[in-house]
Amino acid sequence: MIKASKLSKSFADLDAVNGLSFEIPENQVTGLLGPNGAGKTTTIRMLTTFLSPDSGDAEVAGYSVTKEADKVRESIGYQPETPPLYPEMTVLEYLDFVGKIKKLRTGELRDNVARVLHRCLLEDVAHQPCFQLSKGYRQRVGLAQAIIHNPAVIILDEPTSGLDPSQIIEIRALIKELGDSHSVIISSHNLAEVVATCSQALILSKGELVSSLEVSEDSDSSLLEQQYLRSVSGIDSAGESQ
Amino acid sequence: MSSVWTIASRELKAGFRTPLAWVICSGFLLLAGFFFYGRVQWFNAALQQSALLSGKAPTLNEHVVAPYFQTIEIILIFLIPVLTMRAIAEERRSGTFEMMITSPVGILELVLGKFLGIAGIVLIMLSTSFIFPLALGSFAALEMPPILVGLLGLFLFTLCFVSLGIAVSACTSSQTVAGVVSVVLSLGFYAINLPASSLGGFGSDLLDYLSPPLHSLNFYRGVIDSADIVYFISIIAVGLFFSARVLEGARWRQ
Numbered sequence: 044m045i046k047a048s049k050l051s052k053s054f055a056d057l058d059a060v061n062g063l064s065f066e067i068p069e070n071q072v073t074g075l076l077g078p079n080g081a082g083k084t085t086t087i088r089m090l091t092t093f094l095s096p097d098s099g100d101a102e103v104a105g106y107s108v109t110k111e112a113d114k115v116r117e118s119i120g121y122q123p124e125t126p127p128l129y130p131e132m133t134v135l136e137y138l139d140f141v142g143k144i145k146k147l148r149t150g151e152l153r154d155n156v157a158r159v160l161h162r163c164l165l166e167d168v169a170h171q172p173c174f175q176l177s178k179g180y181r182q183r184v185g186l187a188q189a190i191i192h193n194p195a196v197i198i199l200d201e202p203t204s205g206l207d208p209s210q211i212i213e214i215r216a217l218i219k220e221l222g223d224s225h226s227v228i229i230s231s232h233n234l235a236e237v238v239a240t241c242s243q244a245l246i247l248s249k250g251e252l253v254s255s256l257e258v259s260e261d262s263d264s265s266l267l268e269q270q271y272l273r274s275v276s277g278i279d280s281a282g283e284s285q
Numbered sequence: 286m287s288s289v290w291t292i293a294s295r296e297l298k299a300g301f302r303t304p305l306a307w308v309i310c311s312g313f314l315l316l317a318g319f320f321f322y323g324r325v326q327w328f329n330a331a332l333q334q335s336a337l338l339s340g341k342a343p344t345l346n347e348h349v350v351a352p353y354f355q356t357i358e359i360i361l362i363f364l365i366p367v368l369t370m371r372a373i374a375e376e377r378r379s380g381t382f383e384m385m386i387t388s389p390v391g392i393l394e395l396v397l398g399k400f401l402g403i404a405g406i407v408l409i410m411l412s413t414s415f416i417f418p419l420a421l422g423s424f425a426a427l428e429m430p431p432i433l434v435g436l437l438g439l440f441l442f443t444l445c446f447v448s449l450g451i452a453v454s455a456c457t458s459s460q461t462v463a464g465v466v467s468v469v470l471s472l473g474f475y476a477i478n479l480p481a482s483s484l485g486g487f488g489s490d491l492l493d494y495l496s497p498p499l500h501s502l503n504f505y506r507g508v509i510d511s512a513d514i515v516y517f518i519s520i521i522a523v524g525l526f527f528s529a530r531v532l533e534g535a536r537w538r539q
Contacts, residue, residue: 091387095536117389127384129295131302143291144390188384 044069044196044226045090049099052085059085061250062099067243072222074237074258075230077247078275083230084124086247087200090228091121104195104226117146120194124201126185130174134165134184137173138191145192159187163217179210186217190225197221199229203236215240234271238262248275288390289398296402300368309364310410320356321417324349345427350418351505354435357414358498361443362475366467368406369450370460372399373532377458386532396528399451400444400521407443411436431507438504441517442497446471448524455528 045067052060060082067073075083088094090101092112101108104118129137138159142152160166163183168176173184182202189197202218203211218240221227231237237244238258246254254274258267300306331343373396376382385395418432449471454463478496481489493499497520500513 093383093387093536113389116387119387121384121387123380123383125380127381129299129381131299140291140295144288144388146389
């Protein structure tokens with residue numbers, strides 16, 4: 044469903060992503076894991092066509108991000124790290140607006156807005172202006188706009204950033220549920236989050252893919268932690284250099 | 286193209302749901318009313334003087350309404366950047382820009398939508414200022430068709446500066462920077478033919494041709510010249526095209 048081939052992107056002297064290649068299958072939640080500055084957001088921005096790669100290419104839902112960007116945009120739902128809300132609009136108006144710019148037809152729009160309001164547990168706040176919403180609700184509205192057109196691929200940048208524990212549990216459950224019928228890719232610097240929601244973790248460090256792990260909620264977290272630390276910095280969890 | 290209307294409608298509603306458009310419209314009406322009253326006072330004095338000297342009597346259209354439109358131009362040079370500074374800069378700051386350009390919306394559609402939304406606010410603002418000539422016309426001899434032509438000219442004139450403001454807003458994520466740069470560029474553009482007399486020849490003709498107030502003047506005299514309309518549409522198109530190119534280029538630079 045997503046296939047990246049030697050993706051690279053530099054900013055001035057910084058190689059943010061350097062020759063990144065990976066494949067993500069259908070109907071699975073995959074985590075891009077790595078410390079701050081590992082290149083997760085830049086990778087996601089290239090997959091969503093927000094940024095153009097300096098070299099390399101990626102196929103998203105069968106379309107090239109460099110040659111068929113318009114088709115890619117129709118096939119993805121994207122939630123940036125900060126939920127992209129218009130504060131003066133109510134949740135209902137906002138979702139209606141996003142549905143229209145995602146080219147949903149009138150009947151389809153009404154049904155899809157009702158569906159995402161229900162799925163993201165937003166019915167109680169549907170008529171509230173976005174500026175009055177709590178951080179948890181804002182994240183949910185951000186997620187709702189990403190899935191309103193039922194895209195094949197859902198890309199979420201740090202979807203639980205800044206949420207309290209109960210909100211984190213709710214959002215994680217929703218992401219897992221979405222993974223049953225969509226290809227979902229999330230970025231995170233939190234190993235526990237990736238373990239709780241993903242079946243595959245792609246570990247990035249300094250713009251390169253350093254490891255790929257199969258994960259599940261039953262995975263041994265201390266073992267995964269060791270593997271992660273070894274991958275990103277070459278040390279184990281006890282602090283010993285490898 | 287339906288996205289253009291969706292974006293324009295949101296922009297227009299957003300303007301009036303926040304204090305911004307209300308404050309700008311109120312400030313504009315207050316200043317416009319003040320200057321209109323000043324012109325009428327001046328007209329009365331001039332009328333009495335012409336009666337005493339038995340000279341040619343001034344007319345309301347020529348000596349009140351046309352100068353009133355010219356004064357409004359100056360007010361708009363300062364107010365329009367306040368409307369346009371948030372157009373793209375605010376979207377960039379709040380993260381909605383990322384959502385918009387990763388949606389199936391073309392960058393030109395986004396820019397056109399923003400432009401039409403702000404054009405709607407401007408149209409409402411200018412229409413309300415029509416109340417002053419209308420009030421005067423209820424008890425004085427005033428020709429309405431030239432005034433409507435003048436309003437059309439003022440609208441086209443203003444849209445040039447809306448287009449310029451959106452182009453500046455596309456270059457930065459700071460509303461303050463966008464606002465200040467827009468005011469400076471707008472003033473520079475408004476007075477572009479200032480050095481024309483010292484240049485002479487082609488340079489002088491070029492600067493005069495580029496000067497917006499020289500093109501709007503014909504409208505204020507009640508004359509619709511297709512060359513002026515082409516000029517205004519060209520300037521608007523250049524500004525919008527530049528905005529779209531800047532945003533497209535951002536995909537490589539960010």
